[in-house]
Amino acid sequence: MDTVLKVEELGKCYPGFALENVTFSLQRNRIMGLIGKNGAGKSTTLKCILNMVHPEKGSVTMFGKDFFQNEKACKERVGVVFGGVDFYPLKKLSSITAVTKRFYEKWDSIQYERYLKLFSLDENKRFKELSNGMKVKYLLTLALSHHARLLILDEPTSGLDPVSRDELLHIFRKIVSSEDCAILFSTHITSDLDRCADDITYIKDGKVLESGDKNAFFQSFVHLKTPEDQGVLTLEDIMLRTERGDWDETAG
Numbered sequence: 463m464d465t466v467l468k469v470e471e472l473g474k475c476y477p478g479f480a481l482e483n484v485t486f487s488l489q490r491n492r493i494m495g496l497i498g499k500n501g502a503g504k505s506t507t508l509k510c511i512l513n514m515v516h517p518e519k520g521s522v523t524m525f526g527k528d529f530f531q532n533e534k535a536c537k538e539r540v541g542v543v544f545g546g547v548d549f550y551p552l553k554k555l556s557s558i559t560a561v562t563k564r565f566y567e568k569w570d571s572i573q574y575e576r577y578l579k580l581f582s583l584d585e586n587k588r589f590k591e592l593s594n595g596m597k598v599k600y601l602l603t604l605a606l607s608h609h610a611r612l613l614i615l616d617e618p619t620s621g622l623d624p625v626s627r628d629e630l631l632h633i634f635r636k637i638v639s640s641e642d643c644a645i646l647f648s649t650h651i652t653s654d655l656d657r658c659a660d661d662i663t664y665i666k667d668g669k670v671l672e673s674g675d676k677n678a679f680f681q682s683f684v685h686l687k688t689p690e691d692q693g694v695l696t697l698e699d700i701m702l703r704t705e706r707g708d709w710d711e712t713a714g
Contacts, residue, residue, distance in 0.1 A: 492645075
């Protein structure tokens, strides 16, 4: 398998919080879920990967190239969708698209029109008039219209109703198979990843606790099972029991 993204020893310090030696890799045509409780470092990790926040140590390799030395070329092949983004709320989608496409040499108008139709998006609507789910679909449309080979999604399903979330998860699975790309998908809604992720990376207190394909990931937490458990633990079970262990130790 081709490695699309390789993160090694990434670090960033803030007062009261540090991202420490974050290391994982993502292969093409796969979805990696990035999990952790609020404040664990998920968004900081994604921002460091994209150099939105400058990391103090470590390296990021995209498509076989050093990202920080080839940032412009790499970003031509990356699509970013952050949940809760409300940029240019009063602008029509057509106006936002007209500005966005200037940044990409490989902008594909036919692809753009195809996804507008697929997602039932009306270019005459203003961004603020879209539902949260439609906003995510529009941002995905922009990403896929320049043939992104890596999608980085930060809490894209946050605030969506179950039906909209289910639809987006189906879209994500379709994208990785039909568009020949990989998805790095951060969320605290672990049930989403139980259904769509191939790989899981668990960040806890700024450190990677475990990272790997889903089967190996679950196997590494088999020690958390109790005699009362039936079948495999869910990601929610794993997170609750791992974090609760810290609470219990603190309380004790």
